[in-house]
Amino acid sequence: MPGPDYILDIDGLTPVQAEPPTAGASGSGRPWIAVKWTCCSVYSRIYRHRDGDRYEGRCPKCMKQATARVGPGGTSRRFFEAG
Numbered sequence: 001m002p003g004p005d006y007i008l009d010i011d012g013l014t015p016v017q018a019e020p021p022t023a024g025a026s027g028s029g030r031p032w033i034a035v036k037w038t039c040c041s042v043y044s045r046i047y048r049h050r051d052g053d054r055y056e057g058r059c060p061k062c063m064k065q066a067t068a069r070v071g072p073g074g075t076s077r078r079f080f081e082a083g
């Protein structure tokens with residue numbers, strides 16, 4: 001049973017105010033957050049790890065990795081910047 005999408009600790013990610021029109025968990029798919037990779041000026045989704053305690057993803061262009069840990073007291077934003 002999935003817990004709330006709290007994000008406690010963000011390594012290399014910065015929450016931003018804007019919400020992309022496609023953000024959010026869609027139906028039965030894995031939860032994801034939208035990331036703008038400022039290193040390459042591209043957007044992508046990063047998905048929740050199967051352990052459920054973090055989101056992990058890589059920049060689609062330069063493969064830079066970013067991780068967002070999930071926990072109480074974090075932000076519920078779904079749109080971040082990395083890079």
Ligand SMILES: [Zn+2]
Pocket residue numbers: 037039040059060061062063064083
């Ligand atoms: Zn990049």
